[in-house]
Amino acid sequence: MSGILRLATSSSARTVLKPSAGLLRSAGLHRHALQQSSKPNITASSSSKLFSRPSRAALFPASSIAQQRAAYHDDGAYGYRVPKVYSMPDYTPEELANRVDNANLLRLVIGYRTHGHLAADLDPLDIVKRQKVLALDAERYALTDDAKSYNLSGILHVNQSKSSAEAKEEASLKTIVAHLEKSYCGKIAYEFMHIPNASERRWFAHQVESYQKPPITPDDKQRIFELLTKSEVFDHFMGKKFAQVKRYGLEGAESMMVALDALFQTASKAGVTEAVLGMPHRGRLNLLTDLMQYNPTALFSKVKGNPEFPINLPASGDVLSHIANSPKLDYGEAEPIHVSMLHNPSHLEAVNPVAMGKARAKQMDLIANSSPECQLGDKVMCVQLHGDAAFTGQGVVMESLGLSNLPHFTSGGSVHIVVNNQIGYTTPAQNARSSVYSSDIGKMINAPVIHVNGDHPEEVVHAMRLAFEYRNKFRKDVILDLIAYRRWGHNELDEPAFTQPLMYNNIRARKSVPKMYEEKLLAENVITKSAIDEFRQDYFEKLEDDFSEIDSFKPEADHLQDKWKGMILPTETVSRLDTGVSKEAMTKIAQASVAAPSDFEIHPRLEKFHVQSRLKKLKDGQSIDWATAEAIAFGSLLKEGYDVRICGQDVGRGTFSQRHAMLVDQKTERVHIPLNAMSESQGHLEVANSSLSELAVLAFETGMSYETPKMLNIWEAQFGDFFNSAQVTIDTYVSSAETKWLRQSGLVMLLPHGYDGAGPEHSSCRIERWLQMTNDSFDVKDPSIKANTNMHVVNPTTPAQYFHLLRRQMKRDFRKPLIVVGPKTLLRLPTATSSLEDMAPGTTFEPVLGDAKTEEDPSSVEKVLFVSGKLYYDLIKERQTKGADEKVAIVRVEELSPFPKEGLKQQIETYSGAKEFTWIQEEPQNGGAYSFMEPRIRQLLPENKPLGYIGRDPSAAPATGIAVVHRKESADILAKAFRL
Ligand SMILES: Cc1ncc(C[n+]2csc(CCOP(=O)(O)OP(=O)(O)O)c2C)c(N)n1
Incomplete structure (x- = not known):
């Protein structure tokens, strides 16, 4: 059989279309167009009936959706790259004719390709029984004569190379069935027939059927042996030394080590230099201490209860199974492969989108700094490990997979490895999922799946190599x-x-798997028993040595390295910083922010209300609105060499149609991002309109922010409260990554908030929760306590304040997440505007804004209202109506956390004669900033002067859905405010 089916070893026998990205772009061509161009002439004799009318493929080309997507909003926009194109040509007329002539054989082959996995020998425990699959029964296709010879051309991927004496294009049915059985029903099985792209399916079938697997060399065998055996020895060592420690060992799934090593090695050979690895607990310590080069002594020291950081660092640390390391693995290629392993929280799968974001950031960096030929995924690869129960159960998996192939999120495909131990805690597969395989979720993105029996490490290597080949060819998951x-x-x-x-x-x-492999190598005479024993003994003793060094071990810090050099670990907050920009520069930037090429047709309403309106406001430098201030902040940072990425649902236009950071040509839907056209040397603005996900998208941006200290990373919620869909990421990364792992992030979260009658779900970004998540001190009197909160929570009331905050985020020498309680109605409120003067050099963000009206004569003030956010504008209007301008001072708290004690102290001193001090808010009493402010402001007030409260009553829902009630509640608040 081997003679007959020594099939094609490479795709060289077929024409590979691989036009350069630039050529494709300029010609406006896409993958579909290229595929169509190679359509064969179908001979009338073979197929006149079948093809007498236009084929379905011609009517509904498979890639038309991808094509539309590429044309709409992406191509030409910064951050978009034409994906790598790899295409196999269609069948030749002769092949098509043979497929018709031998249609029954073709049906059998398709049966194997589609259903062969059900009959494969995949489960070491035999829980998943091999099925008798009717579709694999040749007789059902009237194929009964074992000796009959069939032409395989166009049916099985036969080599066209007639020059090879061994390659034949015909085989007996018996030989064919044996080959199909071997290819599809062995220890490796494949699911690829669901891939909508015909070229990919053909490539896959070709690989499986005719692929001459790169051999497992003696060196490979030695490597596999070492990885497996070290993993087992490590588990035994840990069991002996730390019998009471939960280490989530790898025993039973040691092939994971082999899979990862094969992946990194193959990727390194293909030129990948950066891998980002997200993984859960299972086998993490085995991986860390071996392949990932984490010092075992450091690990043992941690197990003993010591910190993983130098003791003087302000970190609270994390548990054993969340530790990470990022070594450079040298596989003898020109460059080593740097594997960046991410810290992970206990929340399974939460790390996936973070890893994807980090990989994308590395990708963008490479794109910026390498030749235009460098394509997505050439050098960067995201690797995601999953447990079988978590992969199938956690929603974040679906959200993350959904991002995998989107223009502003792809990094050229992730390689997923499901470490499938067939149980989740105590839950067996039949209770854990409604699908056949744990991997079935991957079919939502049509990802091919390779199943492999973990008891057979050499098969694991083959399977992994093929998985990488697919990813490398098609740059998909x-x-x-x-x-x-x-x-x-x-x-x-x-x-x-x-x-x-x-x-x-x-x-x-x-x-055990290592033992079985050792026996195999013994039987093959590749290794001797004494060599095995010695190896085991040596590794155990090495671990003993590492263990004996615990007492003298001093952990080293691994933070603020590489791109983070120059940043510091802050010990106190810097709130005020001169972040002003010259008026001349601001005007130019703002003008540039609405400029478009001469042949670009902007929507007429936008031309009038966005472009012309902005230009007009710039003339007198007054009435600068929020969107303009934001554009100036972005533009000024870009000019200073920073990058900016704004991401979220519909952020390009902006939920409230205020931003228009990207303009769309009305004739062609071409996209133009004006701020990217200011100068050659500027940074880039990436406008990343996202899928309708919060959890994965926010996590993705978080991952990016760990890699991009020089980029202003912004995630915007459509409405503020939708952040709660991303709560896992907020709890485990945004709010706590720095203290757990010393990883800083300058992520900005924009959360539109405000009680405007929009109802329970569009009013509140739950300020109370953000404040509760900060570690701001409750003691505001002790001057020795320096505020250095984990996140900054702000509620700016003017465009200028917002402008300064965005700039401050980049101008500090440390990074902190910034939570912005964002505007909705204020976006268009004429009084909520700023002047260019407010953003000029010498100006800064002010944590507290005093009351200009009452400051002149504070002695006549009877009541001081502390307010945060848009209610301020209602209050000043009402105060004027009530004629209370001198009696009631309105103090705005713009920065909620860190608690602005200096600013508030100053205000309280200014109004020391006031009778009443009141916190006023539009949120219910159990919401908003009240519960955070009350115990703190109280400490600053004079003795016997309590802090009053005006606001909505405590409420289960953040806001009413009844308009009349909303109006009454709002009116009551205003009435109470000026009741003296
Ligand atoms: C989001 C989340 N829910 C629940 C848990 C608790 N938990 C920890 S491990 C585990 C089972 C995981 O099973 P699987 O994904 O198959 O991985 P395995 O431990 O078997 O390798 C569970 C339920 C968790 N860590 N995270």
């Missing part, structure tokens, strides 16, 4: 489903037989 088992309970202290007695009888009777 691919999934390796590594089917294994878990030798112990969920952790080593658990008894798995409480819930899975039969499964664990089976497991306990099994030889």
